[in-house]
Amino acid sequence: MAMDKLLSRAEKVLIQNVGRFPVVFTRATGSRVYDVNNKEYIDFLSGIAVQAVGHSHPRITAALQKQAEKIIHVSNYFYLEEQIELAEKLTSLSGLDQVFFCNSGAEANEAAIKLARKYGQKYLGGKYEIISAYNSFHGRTFGALAATGQPKYQASFRPLPAGFRYAKFNDLKSWETAISEQTCAVLLELVQGEGGVNPISPDFLHGLAEICRQKGILLIFDEVQTGLGRTGKYFAWQHLGIKPDIITCAKALGEGVPIGALLASDKVASAFQPGDHSTTIGGGGLAFAVGVEVLRIMEEENLPERAAKLGAELISSFQGWQKEIPIIKEIRGWGLLLALELSVPAMPIVDKCFSRGLLINAVTPNAIRLLPALNISRKDLDEGLAILHQTLSEAENQ
Ligand SMILES: Cc1ncc(COP(=O)(O)O)c(C=O)c1O
Missing domain, CATH: 3.90.1150.10 (Aspartate Aminotransferase, domain 1)
Structure with missing residues (x-):
C-alpha cells in the first residue's frame, strides 16, 4: 500500500x-x-x-523459530531451561549473583526501586529515599519517572511517588548534600543516554561509591542503554572498576523481543521474599532464547x-x-x-x-x-x- x-x-x-x-x-x-x-x-x-x-540476524531468527516450536510461556510460577541459562550467563558477565526478569527497561528500574526500598526496610532500619541524577532517564512508568531527573518528562504527570531526590551528575558535592539519613540507594547511568550521551567522570564515581560504602547505601547502575557491549565492555561499570549492588538492563538483551533484567548481589536479592514482586510474562521463552543467543554471538564475535x-x-x-x-x-x-x-x-x-x-x-x-x-x-x-x-x-x- x-x-x-x-x-x-x-x-x-x-x-x-x-x-x-x-x-x-x-x-x-x-x-x-x-x-x-x-x-x-x-x-x-x-x-x-x-x-x-x-x-x-539469522541466528536470532533461528533461535526464535526453534523456541516458538518448543515452549513460549508458562508464567512466573515455573522455570524454563533458557531462563536459567540466560541468568547464569548474565551473572557471570556482570559479576552479580541473581537475576529477576521482566519486560522492559522501565520495569527493570521499577523492580530496582522496589528492591532498594525492601532492602532499606529489612537491613537499613526503614531507609527509603533514592537519589538519582538531574538529566537522567530511567523510564516512563511512575517509579522510573520519579527517578528521572528531568522536569520535561515529569511535569504533566504530578503528583509523582514520594521518596526521590536529585543531585547534579558529576558533582560530588551535590550528592553529599542530597544524601540524607533516609537514603537507601543511589541510581545512575554511567553514560546518560537520553540526557545527551554524557559520560560519568571516574573521579566522581569513585567518590560517590566511597560515600555509599561508608554509609551502607546501595549503588544501582541503570545499564539499560549502556549494557551488553555497547560502550566497549559487557557492562559500563567494567570500565571504571566500581561494581554496583544492582544493575538493570534491557534493550540489546532481546533485540526487540521485550525483556528487562535486574541483576543483584546475593545479599541485596535476599531482601525480596516470595510475593514481593512479580510479572506474568517476565521475559518469556522467546526472549530468553534470544538473550542466550545474543550473548553467544557477542562472545564468539568479540x-x-x-x-x-x-x-x-x-x-x-x-x-x-x-x-x-x-x-x-x-x-x-x-x-x-x-x-x-x-x-x-x-x-x-x-x-x-x-x-x-x-x-x-x-x-x-x-x-x-x-x-x-x-x-x-x-x-x-x-x-x-x-x-x-x-x-x-x-x-x-x-
Ligand atoms: C538508561 C535507560 N533506562 C531506562 C530506559 C527505559 O527503558 P524502556 O524504554 O525499555 O522502558 C531507557 C530507555 O531509553 C534508558 O535509556
Whole structure:
C-alpha cells in the first residue's frame, strides 16, 4: 500500500504520544532497513540501542523459530531451561549473583526501586529515599519517572511517588548534600543516554561509591542503554572498576523481543521474599532464547571489543571532521554510544540524513546520537558516515 495512505491510517488509529518519522518500514536486515517503497536506509540508531547484532540476524531468527516450536510461556510460577541459562550467563558477565526478569527497561528500574526500598526496610532500619541524577532517564512508568531527573518528562504527570531526590551528575558535592539519613540507594547511568550521551567522570564515581560504602547505601547502575557491549565492555561499570549492588538492563538483551533484567548481589536479592514482586510474562521463552543467543554471538564475535575499537576510530574521524566542519562543537561517548554536539539545531540535520537514507536521532536540541549495531559492516558504516559528512558539511556552509 502507498506510504501516504498507510501514514494517514496510522495517524488515525495510533496515539500520537511520540514524534515519529513519516515512514512505514516493511523489512530489515543487518544494518539496513527498507520502507514500503523499498527505499533503503542505513541504520545508525538500531531501534534506540536495541539491535546490537543487527536486524533479523539469522541466528536470532533461528533461535526464535526453534523456541516458538518448543515452549513460549508458562508464567512466573515455573522455570524454563533458557531462563536459567540466560541468568547464569548474565551473572557471570556482570559479576552479580541473581537475576529477576521482566519486560522492559522501565520495569527493570521499577523492580530496582522496589528492591532498594525492601532492602532499606529489612537491613537499613526503614531507609527509603533514592537519589538519582538531574538529566537522567530511567523510564516512563511512575517509579522510573520519579527517578528521572528531568522536569520535561515529569511535569504533566504530578503528583509523582514520594521518596526521590536529585543531585547534579558529576558533582560530588551535590550528592553529599542530597544524601540524607533516609537514603537507601543511589541510581545512575554511567553514560546518560537520553540526557545527551554524557559520560560519568571516574573521579566522581569513585567518590560517590566511597560515600555509599561508608554509609551502607546501595549503588544501582541503570545499564539499560549502556549494557551488553555497547560502550566497549559487557557492562559500563567494567570500565571504571566500581561494581554496583544492582544493575538493570534491557534493550540489546532481546533485540526487540521485550525483556528487562535486574541483576543483584546475593545479599541485596535476599531482601525480596516470595510475593514481593512479580510479572506474568517476565521475559518469556522467546526472549530468553534470544538473550542466550545474543550473548553467544557477542562472545564468539568479540562484539564489545569491536564496539570499543570502532568507537575509538569514529571519535578520531570526527575529530578530523571538526577541522573542516566547526559546527561540530563536541564529540562525546563511549564505544558505539556517541553524540556530536552541534552549534546549530540537530533536527534539520536528522531530517536531511533521513531523506538521504540514514537513520540517526536528535538526542537533545543540538546533539545527534549515533548507535550503530556492534557488528555493523565497514561498508554500511562508511556509507552512513558519507551521508552524515555531506549533510554536516552542507549545514556548515549554509
Ligand atoms: C538508561 C535507560 N533506562 C531506562 C530506559 C527505559 O527503558 P524502556 O524504554 O525499555 O522502558 C531507557 C530507555 O531509553 C534508558 O535509556
